[in-house]
Amino acid sequence: MLAYVLRKLAYGGLTVLGVLLLIFVIFFAMARPDDVARRALGEKAQGAQIEKWKAKHGYDKPLWPTLAKPGGSLLQAHYVSLLSFEFGNSDLNDSPIGTTIRDGMGASLALTIPMFLSGLVLGLVLALFVAFFRETYIDTMGVFLCVLGMSVSILIYIIGSQFVFAKMLRWFPISGFDTDVIADGNWNLLLRFLALPVTVGVLSSFGGDTRFYRTVFVEEVNRDYVRTARAKGAGEMRVMLRHVLRNAMIPILTRVVVAIPFLFTGSLLLEAFFGIPGLGSITVDAIAGNDFSVLRVMVYIFALLFILAQIATDISYTLVDPRVRLE
Amino acid sequence: MSGDSSQTAPGEPLLRVEGLRTWFPIKSGVFQRTVGHVRAVDGVDITVHAGETVALVGESGCGKTTAGRSLLRLIEPREGVVFFEGRDLLKLPKKELRDARRTAQMVFQDPMSSLNPRLRVRDIIAEGMDSFGIGRDKAERTERVAELLERVQLKADHMSRYPHEFSGGQRQRIGIARALSVEPRLLVLDEAVSALDVSIQAQVLNLLSELQRDLALAYLFITHDLSVVRYLAKRVCVMYLGQVVEEASAEELFRDPQHPYTRGLLSAIPSIDPDRRGLDVSFEGDVPSSANPPSGCRFHTRCPQVMDRCRVEEPQLIQLSGRQSRCFLSEEGSCGVSLG
Amino acid sequence: MESWMVSNLVVAVLLVGGAWIAVAVSRHDIWRAAVQQVWKRRPGAVLVVCVYVLLALLDSVAWRGNVDTGSDVVAQHEAVTLLERLFGDAQEKSYSAPLADIEFYDHSPLKHPGSHLFGTDILGGDVFLMTLKGARVALLIGGLTSLIAIPLALLFGIPAGYFGKRIDDVVFFIMSTLASIPTLLLLISITVALGRSTLVVCFALAVTSWVGFCRIARGETMKLREMDYVHAARLMGASETTIILRHILPNLMHLVVITFVLMFSGLVLSEAVLAWLGIGVNGSWGLMIAKAKDELSRDPAVWWNVGGAGVGLFGLLLAVNFLGDAVRDALDPRTRKES
């Protein structure tokens, strides 16, 4: 067990190094510091101006280390700063990136956690329901609805719901959020702010999720041991809850972890549209302002979270299902 | 299909396998180190003379397939010698191996997976002729394909069809035609009829005997079915847990099995021969794992005649007159259960 | 050569290629049976996709002509696609509601009253025409991206699965590295770093989507490598290259088709999100939706731009999603028994 965990951790660490290299290639080799400076200063910027800008933001070093001069390259600085979590200041407005991210975390989590949990529960319940009535018209209708839901762009969900529920019916504010709300514990207000984005978030992903869970359940239902349980007189409901749900945990777990970055994807748009000042909004601002210094930290942090989640799943497999051998 | 390209010295067998070992590594730990091996093949000796049939028999999982593939280097064995037509296949570099094993071909067990579903029968059979440059041009090769199809009792116009349009027996015939296309002298038949219905089995076996007679082919016939062996084979090698435990002519083996394992196998087939009814030996226990074979004689965990020394000492293949057996009982001459 | 000529050339190539594929499919029982099964199960989806493809082709054939477009002189010198010619001139001055006779805000009469099914946009362009033209962009995004992603996945996945060992370790590491970065962030990073153009967007989409198929191709190759016909080919003197090209690759083709169809809707949806972030492809439905976002908060709201693009997008994706299931069931032996 220990060896297994260690191996997963070691591989995770290696992957982090790989991710850092990829980030470097994208943000330093594909978009060279000169281009970045020119984007920040405008096309007409002079050579001296560019050099000054590069020096100010620490881009005035060679990209790659050479044999003659192994230290002092941008590559090294990149690895050192991200691995030590010293993110420095934004190229755009000099605000410390670390602080910005810490501040944004709360708002992001306030949106994603309720969305994630309600989406998971709703998806599982719907899928169980549909799988319970498999091969009836309820099943067919359910799958049809899922595919319908999958075919609509999240943009349409957001724009449509804002238009109908906020603008026409005026049930909720179109957008807005107040970070103090969390600190004050003003749940009522928080609910008003979050209701629409959470609903939209759940709506936009339930189609794909439900259909996936249904496939897993139906596959499990047709297994021999389930038939045996049923033959022994266990009620259909009991079979579904006790046997099918439990044995379907592995694929569900995988799906859930894989969904974590997608959760962020959804929240990126949701935050921007609903004016929630979380990490998604920060990212969108960074894109608009060509602020690569923030963007690359974002990529790094989310890759890191993903890798950790992956390791956690691998380990939790063994807890959920004792049949999974640690190789 | 003349056999004059032979490089085999007079008296030297067509195929001589000695001490063949193929182990599969078992990996584990943080760095996936090799912590042990599945000893799928662990000491196999086989001799096949030109034009004769040798059977390799044994229970499922004893390593027959691995042995058959290793001696043609479809799987890389760990050690041993495989003299074929006077050359050690295991020592040849890749390029020479390709040409050296042209004359040793294989027919596979599973009629579904032995033919590429995306190719027409013509292209399946002509593949070897294309790559070895047999036949002058495409037209001539197509003509040869037609001949081969007729040779295996299919129709020439079947060549434009795809494998899934054929029955299991027909597919095996296509597999045989493919093997024949490069003028082999040895065919390794790995459970070549096991997947077929009994009546179809008989037809394919008849075809094989006919081909052997006409083309002077040698067969290494791998099977777990002893009744087929009796029908076809001149000599028999019996395998247990990766090792050959007995080797004898078919006639002698069936009349007077030496190794306790062979005796058990023979008693397991429903016998129609009233002489042999008394010899009923049955095994206790499961087949041990080939990753961790028993000490001493590998058969001692199940052997009805196990002795103390069997648990610690490993028996070697013991030469008897014209046959071999890997059992201490055979050391004391032909006393014991042998009825001579 | 001008871009519309290239476009015509591409159409010609596509038509020839399509015909060739059709002939190949009709010759090969397995494929023919699959096509028939898909057609029997989802005739509607197949027809809808065909309509979209037809629209895309009509919008790709273009030539310069002396069409009499009334007052508009510029149009005479620009290449106009077949679709636009079929449509005729539909230019107005500004917004108008669907099938309206007058402009939306200043109520002056339209040039072509009652003929704009989906109304017009802020520049007076016909929204219905733009919606139809979006089909070409969507298919271009899906097609071009797949054209990059699928060969890339095969190029890495097959050797990894076939040769194993070091090659597999390296490919597996690249895959897990790429897979640890959330898709949208990676997409954004690449497009932002390389600058925005159709090709860059497709390249970025390809980089983010090839990993999934690479994993499938690798796994399937590992299975195929042990098939008896591969062993047989080796005994027949076939080289590794021959084995890969003749015995492995053709047996992965059904997965290529399945992946292409299943990947398609995700690509088009991702482009829409990129479009909203300002990194989309010109003329896409995503861009139409993104541009129209503020129009809904006008008073009275202008909804038909979003509506048109939304319907165009929804129709295509719905058909493709249904088609995807049918294609997978028809081609994948593992799901073939279940429906």
Ligand SMILES: Nc1ncnc2c1ncn2[C@@H]1O[C@H](COP(=O)(O)OP(=O)(O)OP(=O)(O)O)[C@@H](O)[C@H]1O
């Ligand atoms: N690639 C492999 N890796 C690890 N172990 C293997 C591999 N191939 C075979 N083995 C193991 O080697 C042993 C011998 O297998 P093999 O297929 O040669 O047996 P067999 O006698 O042909 O059996 P059968 O009658 O079922 O075909 C088995 O225990 C099997 O599990």
Ligand code: SF4
């Ligand atoms: S050596 Fe001993 S255990 Fe092995 S077969 Fe002979 S009698 Fe049985």
Ligand SMILES: [Mg+2]
């Ligand atoms: Mg076998």
